Amino acid sequence: MVTYACLAAALLAYLSWLLVRGPGQQSTLIDGWGVAAFEILASCLCLWRGLAGGRRRLMPLVLGGATLSWAVGDTILTVESLGGSPATPSLADVFYVGFYPLAYVGLALFVRREARGFIPATWLDGAIAGLGAAALAAAFAFKAVLASLGGDAAEVAINLAYPIGDVVLFALVVGGSAVMLGRFRPSWALVGLACAFNAVGDTFNLVNSSAGPSALGSFFDGIAWPTAILLISFSMWLDSGRAEPAAMPRAPDFILPSLGALASLVILCVGTQWQVGRVAVSLSAATLVTVGLRLALSVRQLRALTSERQRQALTDELTGLGNRRLLFRVLDAYFEDASAAPGGPRIAFLFVDLDRFKEVNDSFGHSAGDKLLRQLGPRLADTLRKSDVLVRLGGDELGVVLRDTDTSYASAVADRILAKLQEPFLIDHVSVRIGASIGIAFAPDDAQDSHSLLRTADLAMYRAKTGGSACFEVYHEETDEPANRLRLVDELRSAVEQGDLLLHYQPQVDVKTGDVVAVEALLRWSHPRLGMVPPLEFLPLAEEAGLMQPLTEWVLDHALQQCAAWRGDRPDLAVSVNVSATNLMDAGFADTVRALIARHRLAPSALILEITETTIIRDFARCKRVIALLRDIGVAVSIDDFGAGFTSLAYLASLAVNELKLDRTLISGLNDAPSGRDMAVVRGTIDLGHALGLRVVAEGIEDDASLAALARLGCDVGQGYFISRPVPAEDLSAWPGLSAATADAALRAS
Numbered sequence: 197m198v199t200y201a202c203l204a205a206a207l208l209a210y211l212s213w214l215l216v217r218g219p220g221q222q223s224t225l226i227d228g229w230g231v232a233a234f235e236i237l238a239s240c241l242c243l244w245r246g247l248a249g250g251r252r253r254l255m256p257l258v259l260g261g262a263t264l265s266w267a268v269g270d271t272i273l274t275v276e277s278l279g280g281s282p283a284t285p286s287l288a289d290v291f292y293v294g295f296y297p298l299a300y301v302g303l304a305l306f307v308r309r310e311a312r313g314f315i316p317a318t319w320l321d322g323a324i325a326g327l328g329a330a331a332l333a334a335a336f337a338f339k340a341v342l343a344s345l346g347g348d349a350a351e352v353a354i355n356l357a358y359p360i361g362d363v364v365l366f367a368l369v370v371g372g373s374a375v376m377l378g379r380f381r382p383s384w385a386l387v388g389l390a391c392a393f394n395a396v397g398d399t400f401n402l403v404n405s406s407a408g409p410s411a412l413g414s415f416f417d418g419i420a421w422p423t424a425i426l427l428i429s430f431s432m433w434l435d436s437g438r439a440e441p442a443a444m445p446r447a448p449d450f451i452l453p454s455l456g457a458l459a460s461l462v463i464l465c466v467g468t469q470w471q472v473g474r475v476a477v478s479l480s481a482a483t484l485v486t487v488g489l490r491l492a493l494s495v496r497q498l499r500a501l502t503s504e505r506q507r508q509a510l511t512d513e514l515t516g517l518g519n520r521r522l523l524f525r526v527l528d529a530y531f532e533d534a535s536a537a538p539g540g541p542r543i544a545f546l547f548v549d550l551d552r553f554k555e556v557n558d559s560f561g562h563s564a565g566d567k568l569l570r571q572l573g574p575r576l577a578d579t580l581r582k583s584d585v586l587v588r589l590g591g592d593e594l595g596v597v598l599r600d601t602d603t604s605y606a607s608a609v610a611d612r613i614l615a616k617l618q619e620p621f622l623i624d625h626v627s628v629r630i631g632a633s634i635g636i637a638f639a640p641d642d643a644q645d646s647h648s649l650l651r652t653a654d655l656a657m658y659r660a661k662t663g664g665s666a667c668f669e670v671y672h673e674e675t676d677e678p679a680n681r682l683r684l685v686d687e688l689r690s691a692v693e694q695g696d697l698l699l700h701y702q703p704q705v706d707v708k709t710g711d712v713v714a715v716e717a718l719l720r721w722s723h724p725r726l727g728m729v730p731p732l733e734f735l736p737l738a739e740e741a742g743l744m745q746p747l748t749e750w751v752l753d754h755a756l757q758q759c760a761a762w763r764g765d766r767p768d769l770a771v772s773v774n775v776s777a778t779n780l781m782d783a784g785f786a787d788t789v790r791a792l793i794a795r796h797r798l799a800p801s802a803l804i805l806e807i808t809e810t811t812i813i814r815d816f817a818r819c820k821r822v823i824a825l826l827r828d829i830g831v832a833v834s835i836d837d838f839g840a841g842f843t844s845l846a847y848l849a850s851l852a853v854n855e856l857k858l859d860r861t862l863i864s865g866l867n868d869a870p871s872g873r874d875m876a877v878v879r880g881t882i883d884l885g886h887a888l889g890l891r892v893v894a895e896g897i898e899d900d901a902s903l904a905a906l907a908r909l910g911c912d913v914g915q916g917y918f919i920s921r922p923v924p925a926e927d928l929s930a931w932p933g934l935s936a937a938t939a940d941a942a943l944r945a946s
């Protein structure tokens with residue numbers, strides 16, 4: 197470092213001397229011997245780096261050799277100039293020109309080290325950037341150079357060698373930078389800078405020799421080469437080995453190749469109007485050909501990537517078999533095809549559920565389970581035809597689609613699969629036995645869409661499984677559908693017992709202020725196999741199975757608990773719970789409600805019970821009694837879905853209810869262009885409700901226009917998707933935003 201500091205100081209001193217002295221005031225001592233000694237010293241330092249440098253020795257040795265060659269050229273020229281003006285070309289030129297091939301090798305070594313491995317796209321990028329740069333340099337430099345060339349053939353040749361050498365050097369630096377993928381290497385930057393100095397020196401030297409020395413010319417001529425040599429030498433000591441690559445190519449990586457392509461495009465365009473050198477045009481054309489290759493490569497890579505993505509999307513990661521998505525793609529294609537019509541080809545779906553897989557997982561661990569699953573594909577492969585599709589549905593369930601099949605073939609395949617799965621599996625030197633149960637369903641016989649086909653095969657599988665020993669069953673509507681109902685009831689019962697249900701809440705807002713005044717609790721059943729089952733599908737089952745009472749108690753308990761939690765911040769919030777006809781038949785219902793309210797330390801006004809109009813009509817006298825009892829406790833009662841049952845409100849007026857909930861069929865008439873009739877019905881119902889002293893709630897508000905219309909008609913409370921969908925309790929934290937939006941709409945209406 198000290199030596200480099202001294203060399204830099206000497207260079208600065210030389211620079212100042214060049215600035216003060218006049219043109220043509222050459223000093224052999226300083227410009228000749230001094231500069232040559234300086235360059236030899238700097239080159240030796242570079243070589244020393246190579247000799248001392250362990251594994252990374254080749255690059256500094258080659259680059260040191262290059263600069264030393266130049267320095268020797270300078271020395272020879274100094275000796276020659278002692279005896280007057282040296283001849284052109286001279287022996288010195290051989291050493292000067294010798295600099296270039298060595299420098300190229302040095303740069304190539306640098307780039308190869310950084311580029312690690314042969315990535316065709318990267319190298320093509322480098323080639324585009326390099327060729328584009330060369331085209332640009334040729335377009336600008338060559339004309340001037342050629343114009344200033346003169347003398348005999350040898351002189352022209354040697355004078356041409358420098359600009360060509362520089363253009364190639366420039367191309368290598370730019371191309372190399374592109375190959376290095378945006379990694380900034382200070383040592384590479386110094387080498388690049390040195391090459392630029394070298395080109396500057398060459399250019400001014402040529403200008404000097406043709407147009408005569410000028411102050412500026414001799415200044416650059418003098419300072420450029422020693423600076424270039426010092427920079428190259430120093431860069432080798434600065435170099436700290438390979439840089440870590442960027443994980444992904446970043447935008448800057450595309451800049452150099454893009455500029456290269458752009459430059460050659462411009463040169464070719466300009467070339468159609470003005471005279472551009474043939475070298476520049478050829479280089480530009482070569483650049484664009486390379487761009488074409490690069491594009492072709494990119495398209496190929498993109499295609500490969502897309503098909504790989506697609507393959508991954510349809511593959512089960514663990515087993516390498518197809519996944520659910522693939523299954524639905526195959527089945528959907530079949531059903532979409534006209535061939536799904538009766539009389540067309542039949543397909544069979546086999547739902548395969550492994551037996552005792554859970555035990556394997558529990559006793560040997562999940563990784564053993566995974567190993568077993570991975571063996572399934574190879575083992576079952578030869579039980580199927582090429583056209584059959586084997587997928588993993590998830591967990592320990594497999595699915596098989598047999599195309600163009602009949603019952604006997606499907607049964608034969610099921611038998612083969614069962615036999616294969618009963619053979620022991622060897623996992624970590626332990627022999628493990630499992631088995632399977634298989635359900636078979638056919639399309640179009642048993643199902644008209646993919647989901648139903650899966651469901652029917654699943655039902656048959658369930659029968660096979662409950663049947664005991666590993667076997668297969670074919671779906672029969674008469675036996676499987678009733679069994680399915682029983683199975684669902686069974687599952688619902690355990691869901692109720694284990695509390696595997698959940699509540700979503702839908703806010704009800706004051707139409708005038710936008711404040712949330714109550715929330716309706718709506719029941720959800722997240723079924724492990726069927727996903728989210730809507731309440732209107734499972735509530736009849738619950739009624740049938742006599743589960744309504746525990747179910748409503750569960751809902752009341754959870755809704756009141758949640759309401760108590762919310763009431764900390766919103767003391768007036770009420771929760772609205774739906775009750776069914778069965779609940780009202782229960783003599784102890786009012787007591788249960790009272791006890792639950794007390795358990796959660798709530799005021800009775802915190803609860804609203806919704807009873808549908810149709811329930812009330814079914815047993816009017818009994819409902820009237822229960823409603824009166826609830827009224828005594830202080831709990832509000834609401835008539836839900838009012839307007840759906842064609843009952844006169846006057847008839848219901850004798851009930852001790854507090855609230856009227858207009859059915860969403862009435863509200864849906866209020867969207868953008870309501871008919872006078874729809875408006876009249878809603879207005880009349882709201883007015884009558886008010887006349888009877890009832891609070892009027894509108895449900896099913898799906899748009900801004902309906903909310904505005906309801907505000908105009910004097911409705912008190914609104915509920916619907918426009919305000920919020922039913923959501924889990926924790927998602928209801930954005931109350932204020934909700935109020936603002938609603939109030940805004942109401943305000944615009946008034």
Ligand code: C2E
Nearest residue numbers: 718719730731732751774775776896897898916917918922
């Ligand atoms: P509901 O009491 O009339 O509840 C309103 C239903 O309308 C809910 O359907 C709700 O999601 C839906 N809804 C709300 N806003 C909109 C809207 O803007 N547009 C449309 N199209 N629909 C909207 P969900 O949750 O499927 O409940 C259906 C029915 O199931 C309820 O009708 C209620 O009668 C019954 N139900 C729900 N939870 C319970 C419960 O815990 N116990 C009892 N017995 N019945 C319940």
Ligand code: MG
Nearest residue numbers: 716774806836
């Ligand atoms: Mg309701």
Ligand code: MG
Nearest residue numbers: 836837859895
């Ligand atoms: Mg309703």
